[in-house]
Amino acid sequence: MKYYIGIDLGTTSTKAVLFDDKAKIVSTVNKPYELYRTEPDMAEEDPNEIFEALIAALSELVRSAKEKSGVEKAEIAAVSFSSAMHSLIALDESWNPLTRVITWADTRAVKFTEQLKETGKGQEIYERTGTPIHPMAPLSKLLWLRSEKSEIFTKAKHYLGIKEYIFHRLFGVNRMDISIASGTGLFNIFDLKWDQEVLDYVGVSVAQLPEPVDTYTIERGMKSEFAKITGLAEDTAFVYGAGDGPLSNLGVGAIQTGVAAITIGTSGAIRTVAKQPVIDKKGRTFTYALDKEHWVIGGPVNNGGDVFRWAKNNLFDAEKATAELLGIDEYDLLTAIAATVPAGSDGLLFHPYLGGERAPIWDANARGSFFGLTHNHTRAHMVRAVLEGIIFNLFMVSMALSEVVGDLKEIKATGGFARSTLWRQIAADIFEAPITVPSDLESGALAAMVVAKKALGEIDSIEQISEFLGESESYQPYPETFSNYRELAPIFVRLSRQLQTEYRQIADYQRSHTAKK
């Protein structure tokens, strides 16, 4: 029996899925690791912990494959990767890490992106690299290192991300797929080369960066010590794969024109696919490679389920005990409370920027707000407004997306929020488009597996993923409710511009007073 392993290198854990050759899930393992947040705005991982997690996950799945089909007959055709984007590790000349993995969630570089944005320089760089100017990007992290950690910057001979670090440990190579490269802010997405002008600006040379390679590139011949530990054959194909965002679109089958994928987990995103890179003159959307023929255009948002959790813990802390007594999930209780209020929350609006925001406003200083409060509004209105605000914000991103890639006619929804009927309906109504929810599957790992099949020449086109997708449920917009949202959306949008004028000031106040404590 032939098996495939799809790896999903995430921010707080690595998930590994063993598929049989019909793309049926045989076994899944999840290995968590720490996200270090010991300084304000820091978000780091230990590269060694992640490498160990990967090795442990591979070992378990190889053992599982052998148990399933007998030691002799278990062939792992490929290991293929979906990886968190935007990570940066600095290494010295002997390839020893000088930093931990500085992840996308680390925002210590905010000062440097503000400078880039204030001069026109930022937009210029974005238009060649496709990566919005934001502290998440390695570009920003390098500027931060140069200024704030100059001893590391001086010493560093190599810069790479977490997946390249793993490939280097396993194979001694120094290569990065074009998908991960397209999220660094250093890579020219039209030439498919490191952008010399940006490198000059940052003060880094091409020699310090990995060689860009295709998504379907295969490495074979892993170091024997790791082959031994994992039980994999030394010549097992390791396929580079791509970034988790682009592969997530592939994984839910949203790679045709006019189809968008929405994900809301802790954070969220909306993405669609074009045949070539597409730049937004207003700098609101990213354009990342899936492969050379598929470019994923979209916007990531910081504020998704995390904001709903804030509402649960702070507005509905008193209901925790009630949910426990009822023996139901607190989120389900909140959703039931929200459902008692009409669509549009009787004119209460919520801008969900509790954690700053990326798309559509790209403002790390953004903050949350309720607007439109009257004596008639209750906590039930507030929680519904929170749910609606999260979707309104994604809708704003979709408007920017439509401007650059054309109309979005269908939406595939995934992530925790897609489990709630109320959220699905709110999304269908706000987007005024059908929302399709694929049945639960490991879409990132599945997409990585399909990339492996293409790399191995087993399929001609990644579009063939449709053969492996399961059933899905569909939700239609209701005219009686979407008309409310149609009236409120312009107010939400205009207000987000007005509120923006004071984000910097309130964030400065909050930072300086938190520091005092």
Next chain:
Amino acid sequence: MKYYIGIDLGTTSTKAVLFDDKAKIVSTVNKPYELYRTEPDMAEEDPNEIFEALIAALSELVRSAKEKSGVEKAEIAAVSFSSAMHSLIALDESWNPLTRVITWADTRAVKFTEQLKETGKGQEIYERTGTPIHPMAPLSKLLWLRSEKSEIFTKAKHYLGIKEYIFHRLFGVNRMDISIASGTGLFNIFDLKWDQEVLDYVGVSVAQLPEPVDTYTIERGMKSEFAKITGLAEDTAFVYGAGDGPLSNLGVGAIQTGVAAITIGTSGAIRTVAKQPVIDKKGRTFTYALDKEHWVIGGPVNNGGDVFRWAKNNLFDAEKATAELLGIDEYDLLTAIAATVPAGSDGLLFHPYLGGERAPIWDANARGSFFGLTHNHTRAHMVRAVLEGIIFNLFMVSMALSEVVGDLKEIKATGGFARSTLWRQIAADIFEAPITVPSDLESGALAAMVVAKKALGEIDSIEQISEFLGESESYQPYPETFSNYRELAPIFVRLSRQLQTEYRQIADYQRSHTAKK
């Protein structure tokens, strides 16, 4: 023994206080009546219910005076009035009411004030009448009647307010003191006459309005039937007195330059006194007569304790039972929770406009908002932000006041909020001025009594009220906390301008969707 009765004609009750000639309170009665709110934005009283309440209150106090000092020796030297301002009753030629008492709280005239404000006409009228253009004013109510209730407008031969209605019932006269007149929006505060231009604009003649008289004017010779019922002598002096706002400044001894009075009950106000009418070129403050030599300049706010009650009922509904179990007042529990959070609520701002707002923004469409929310904010922050927001808003009014009348150096605080140590301290810190809280007394009725003494020639000047005022407590601003507010106040002020751009739209949405239900 000689007694005085001070009457406080309020929006939901009439309070009557019996004073002895040392201004000591002998007895107090309170007679509630209905505030009719059966249509959106309506707020009406029944004139007859108020008249009956007054007669009942007088009867009780006269009986109480007689019991106290023996029937023969009880002399009621005067009955004197403090009255809610801005009320309007239309009557036919036989003096039968065609409307109920349309009170200041009635906002059905909002459409007509918007028109006045959009053309320059509103500011022009304000600059002659001292009454801000707002649905509260009889001017606006007349425009509303003319357009929306034309059968009443056509039939009406007389227009007056609740106090004039009472004097008419008691004495058959048709007179209005200049203080109440100065709150109608129809009275020229420089000529002390009805403003012919405004009357022409509204379509009302001088003959339809009462004769303006001085604050100290006395009527004697009440109809014998009412003398019989109340037990008052027919020749008892009835002194017109003044509006409740102006008299409230007198009642707390805030009639010198640089001293302001803050009241926060259900709604709130800040007022100071000048020797002549003072007009604000931006139309933010009122200027109402106390008498010809004392003009009360200030701003009324809709959103005071009412907003705190909203927070209690909606954000802290779950704590109601806890307060009951503890056997403490819910508001005290909330204040204790608010006190756990640092001054400035860690950068959370609340604009308290749940009920539209009068001063300082004069926008009936204004709505409430929270701004600056982060993952660190809890309900404790929210309730402190509510308290702070109410005071920040009054502080904005005080800034407008300072612009027109000069610096405010001391603040006298009254009303429900003045009972809370936390609120007092927040006010001292936000205003950066000492807050003096007079010991509990019936300041409106006391002021009415002092007006009566002047009318009777027993004192030379109302400044002599200082002899009758009790002890007071004083609160100083703390530098450690007022610096936080000093950073936040400019953000609060700028933001209130930004938010204002969408009040009309959200209020329109709310009105049309409430109507649908």
